[in-house]
Amino acid sequence: MLELRYRGIWIALVWLLAALIIIASLVPSGEIGGAGGLDKLGHFASYFTLTLLCTGIVARATGPWVIVSVILLGLALEAAQALLTETRTADWTDALANTTGVLTAWWLVRGRIGWALAAEAWLAGRRQH
Numbered sequence: 001m002l003e004l005r006y007r008g009i010w011i012a013l014v015w016l017l018a019a020l021i022i023i024a025s026l027v028p029s030g031e032i033g034g035a036g037g038l039d040k041l042g043h044f045a046s047y048f049t050l051t052l053l054c055t056g057i058v059a060r061a062t063g064p065w066v067i068v069s070v071i072l073l074g075l076a077l078e079a080a081q082a083l084l085t086e087t088r089t090a091d092w093t094d095a096l097a098n099t100t101g102v103l104t105a106w107w108l109v110r111g112r113i114g115w116a117l118a119a120e121a122w123l124a125g126r127r128q129h
Helices: 007-026 036-056 060-084 092-109 115-128
Strands: none
Touching (some): 060 092
16 A cells, blocks of 8 residues: 555545445345436446545555456445345346446556555645645
C-alpha cells in the first residue's frame, strides 16, 4: 500500500463501497427499487468505481491482484445470490457488466496505478494558493 496522507479515508471509501455492493447484491430484490434498464449500468458503474478507488491506493505491482480480487468479488456475489438468497438469482449478464466495469477502470488507469498520491499532491498544492 502506498504512503498516503489520507490513507484511512481512502481505505474507508473502498470498504464502504465494497460493503454497499455486497449489501445491494444480497438483500431481497424487492427491498431495492428496480432500476429497470439501468441495472447493468449500475453493475458496471459500481465495479468500475471500486476498481478505480482500489487501484488508486496500491503500488503498481499490486494492480493485477486488485483486478483479480474485484472480478472474483463480483463472481462470488453472483454465486451467493443463487446459493444463499431466496429472492435473488445469479445472472451471467450481471457478472459480465461487473467484469466489464473492472476491466474498463483497469484500462483507464493502467499506467497510473497509485494515482491517489498525485491526487493528494494536487490537493495539497491547491490549498497552498
